[in-house]
Amino acid sequence: MTETAAPGRVLPHPDRTEIRLEGVLHALSDPVRLHIVRELATAADELSCSRFDLPVTKSTTTHHFRVLRESGVIRQCYRGTAKLSGLRRDDLDDLFPGLLDALLTAADGQYARLGDDV
Amino acid sequence: MTETAAPGRVLPHPDRTEIRLEGVLHALSDPVRLHIVRELATAADELSCSRFDLPVTKSTTTHHFRVLRESGVIRQCYRGTAKLSGLRRDDLDDLFPGLLDALLTAADGQYARLGDDV
DNA sequence: CTACTTGTACGATAGACCTCGTAGTACGAG
DNA sequence: CTCGTACTACGAGGTCTATCGTACAAGTAG
Numbered sequence: 001m002t003e004t005a006a007p008g009r010v011l012p013h014p015d016r017t018e019i020r021l022e023g024v025l026h027a028l029s030d031p032v033r034l035h036i037v038r039e040l041a042t043a044a045d046e047l048s049c050s051r052f053d054l055p056v057t058k059s060t061t062t063h064h065f066r067v068l069r070e071s072g073v074i075r076q077c078y079r080g081t082a083k084l085s086g087l088r089r090d091d092l093d094d095l096f097p098g099l100l101d102a103l104l105t106a107a108d109g110q111y112a113r114l115g116d117d118v
Numbered sequence: 119m120t121e122t123a124a125p126g127r128v129l130p131h132p133d134r135t136e137i138r139l140e141g142v143l144h145a146l147s148d149p150v151r152l153h154i155v156r157e158l159a160t161a162a163d164e165l166s167c168s169r170f171d172l173p174v175t176k177s178t179t180t181h182h183f184r185v186l187r188e189s190g191v192i193r194q195c196y197r198g199t200a201k202l203s204g205l206r207r208d209d210l211d212d213l214f215p216g217l218l219d220a221l222l223t224a225a226d227g228q229y230a231r232l233g234d235d236v
Numbered sequence: 237c238t239a240c241t242t243g244t245a246c247g248a249t250a251g252a253c254c255t256c257g258t259a260g261t262a263c264g265a266g
Numbered sequence: 267c268t269c270g271t272a273c274t275a276c277g278a279g280g281t282c283t284a285t286c287g288t289a290c291a292a293g294t295a296g
Contacts, residue, residue: 009262009263017231020228021152021221021224021225021228022146022147022148022149022152023147025143025144025146025147025221026143026144026147028140028143029140029141029143029144029147030140030253030254031140032254034139034140048272048273049272049273050271050272050273056254056255056256057255057256057257058272058273058274059255059256059257059258059273059274059275060254060255060256061273062273062274062275063253063254063255064254066274067253078262078263078273080262080263080264080272081262081263081264081271081272081273082263082271082272082273083272083273095224095227095228096220096223096224096227096228097220097223097224097227098216098219098220098223099220099221099223099224101216101220102214102215102216102217102219102220102221103139103143103217103220105214105215105216105217106139106213106214106215106217107139109213109214109215110138110139110213110214113135127292148283148284150284166242166243167242167243168241168242168243174284174285174286175285175286175287176242176243176244177243177244177245177246177285177286177287177288178284178285178286179243180243180244180245181283181284181285182284183243185283196243196292196293198242198292198293198294199241199242199243199292199293199294200241200242200243200293201242201243
C-alpha cells in the first residue's frame with residue numbers, strides 16, 4: 001500500500017476561510033517556525049519533520065509544527081511513521097496575494113544581511 | 119523645577135539595521151496593532167494617538183504604540199501634549215521590499231471578507 | 237496660577253507561549 | 267512477536283503578553 005490515506009490518523013486543518021492573517025503572522029514571528037517555512041519553501045515536495053535540523057527538542061518541534069498547521073500555514077499528513085509537511089501555497093496566495101513571497105524574500109534578505117540562522 | 123523623568127522627551131527608536139522581521143511580524147500579529155497600522159497607512163500625515171478609536175484603555179494603547187515603535191514599524195515624536203505616529207515606510211520598504219504593501223493588502227482583503235474590525 | 241487634555245509609569249493579574257522531560261502510540265522491518 | 271524509528275500527549279517551569287486601574291508628568295488654554 002502506498003498512496004491510500006492513512007487509517008485513522010487525520011490531522012485537523014483550518015479551512016481556507018478560517019485562516020486569519022493575525023494567526024499567520026504570529027506563526028511566522030517565531031524564528032524556529034520561520035526557519036521551517038523557509039526550508040519548506042525551497043523544497044519542491046513535502047518534507048518529514050525529521051528532515052529539519054532545529055535547535056530544539058522533538059517535543060518542541062512537534063509544538064511548532066502544530067502551530068504552523070493550526071494557523072493554516074502548512075498542511076500535514078501521515079505516511080507511515082513519518083509526517084509530511086508542505087506549505088499551503090495555494091490557499092495563502094489566494095487569501096493574501098503576494099504576501100508569502102514578500103515574506104520569504106524578506107526572510108532571505110534578513111538572513112543574508114545578518115547571517116543569523118534559526 | 120524638577121526634571122525627574124523628563125529627559126527632553128525623546129523616544130528611543132531602533133536603527134534601521136536593528137529592525138527584525140520576526141519583531142515586525144509579532145507586532146502586527148495583534149489585532150489592535152494591525153488596526154493601528156492600517157489607519158496609519160491610509161493617513162497621509164502622522165496621527166496622534168488620540169485619533170484612534172480602539173477598544174482598549176489608554177494604558178493599553180500606550181503599550182501597543184510602544185510595541186510598534188520598538189519593533190521598528192512606526193516612528194513617534196512629541197508635538198505639544200500630543201504624540202504623533204507615522205509608519206516607517208521608507209525603512210520597511212528598504213529592508214523588506216513589498217512586504218508592507220502585501221500585508222496591508224492582505225489585511226484589507228481579510229477585513230473586507232470578514233468585516234471583523236479590530 | 238488653575239484646569240484640562242494627552243499621554244506615561246507602575247503594579248497587578250490572568251492568560252498565552254516556548255521549552256523541556258517523560259511516557260506512550262503508530263508503523264514498518266526483521 | 268519484538269524491536270527501533272518517528273512522532274505525540276501530558277504536565278511543568280519560566281517567561282512574555284495584554285489588559286486594566288490609579289497616580290502622575292508635560293503642555294496648553296483660561
